[in-house]
Amino acid sequence: MKTKLFTTLLACFIFTSAFSQSNLNDYKYVIVPKKFDFLKQENQYLLNSLTKFLFEKYGFSTLVEGGSYPDDFKQNRCLGLKSNVLKGSGMFKTKLTVELKDCNDQVVYTSQLGESRIKEYSKSYNEALRNAFKSFENVNYSYQPSNKNAITVAKTDTKTKNEVVQEIQKLKEEIQSLKNKKEEVIDVVETKTEVKAPVKISENKTEQKTVIEGVSNILYAQETPNGFQLVDSSPKVVYRINRTNLKDVFVVEGIDAIIYKKDNTWFLDHNYGATLTQEELNIKF
Structure with a gap:
C-alpha cells in the first residue's frame, strides 16, 4: 500500500514538474518589482536584488520593473512573467513563496514554501527566499519561442x-x-x-x-x-x-x-x- 502511494506521489510530482517546465519555457523574461507588498521600502533587506539574482541563477532573463525594456518586450508584454514574493502567516517562522503571473494576470507558477526560524529579519527573509527558490532546481528552464504569445499580441493589436x-x-x-x-x-x-x-x-x-x-x-x-x-x-x-x-x-x-x-x-x-x-x-x- 505504501509503495503504491509513494509511486503515485512520485508520478504526480514528475508530471507537475514537466508541466511547469513546459509553461515557463514559453516566456522569455521575468519582471522583478522594485518593492514587494509586505515590505515598506524598495528593495528592503535587499530582497528584490536577491530575487533577481536567484532567477538569473536558474537561467531566467530578468527585467527590473519600470526600467529599460528590450524592443521585443515593448512590442509584446506577453513575453514576460511578472514575479512576486508572498509572505505567509506565522509567529515563529518566516514563510515566503515565489509566484509568477502572465500578461493576463493568471498564475503560471507557484514555488514551494520557503521557511526560516531566524529571528533577524534580513537573515530570515534571505534564508526563506533561497529555500523557496529550490523549486526551480527541478524546472530546468530554457526559453522556447511559442506561437501562443504571438497570437495574444495579434488579438490585442486588433482590439x-x-x-x-x-x-x-x-x-x-x-x-x-x-x-x-x-x-x-x-x-x-x-x-x-x-x-x-x-x-x-x-x-x-x-x-x-x-x-x-x-x-x-x-x-x-x-x-x-x-x-x-x-x-x-x-x-x-x-x-x-x-x-x-x-x-x-x-x-x-x-x-x-x-x-x-x-x-x-x-x-x-x-x-x-x-x-x-x-x-x-x-x-x-
Whole structure:
C-alpha cells in the first residue's frame, strides 16, 4: 500500500514538474518589482536584488520593473512573467513563496514554501527566499519561442485598432452634433456666409491644389501651445490643428474638420454643410 502511494506521489510530482517546465519555457523574461507588498521600502533587506539574482541563477532573463525594456518586450508584454514574493502567516517562522503571473494576470507558477526560524529579519527573509527558490532546481528552464504569445499580441493589436476607429467615429459624430446646434442659434445670413467659406477656397486654384493634391504637396508641422500649424513650402499656414485625448487625432481650427492618422497615412475629414469629405494629406512632423 505504501509503495503504491509513494509511486503515485512520485508520478504526480514528475508530471507537475514537466508541466511547469513546459509553461515557463514559453516566456522569455521575468519582471522583478522594485518593492514587494509586505515590505515598506524598495528593495528592503535587499530582497528584490536577491530575487533577481536567484532567477538569473536558474537561467531566467530578468527585467527590473519600470526600467529599460528590450524592443521585443515593448512590442509584446506577453513575453514576460511578472514575479512576486508572498509572505505567509506565522509567529515563529518566516514563510515566503515565489509566484509568477502572465500578461493576463493568471498564475503560471507557484514555488514551494520557503521557511526560516531566524529571528533577524534580513537573515530570515534571505534564508526563506533561497529555500523557496529550490523549486526551480527541478524546472530546468530554457526559453522556447511559442506561437501562443504571438497570437495574444495579434488579438490585442486588433482590439486596439477597433477601439481607435470607434473613438474617431464618435469624435466625428460629436463634431456634427456641435455644428447642428450652432446652426440652430445663428440666423440665415450668417449660415449662408459660413457655408460659402469653403466654396471660396475651392474657387481659388492655388488653395484647391493644396487641398486636393495634398498627397503630393508636403505640409510641415510646426508645434504650437495647443497642437501644430501645418505650413506648405511657401511657407504659408494651411491648417491650425489642436490636440485631442486620442493619439494622432487633431481638431482643425476654423473649419468643421478633424485630421487623424490611419495605417501610417494622414487623412482630413471635413464637413461641407451636410456632406462629409475625406482627403489624404502628406504631413511631415
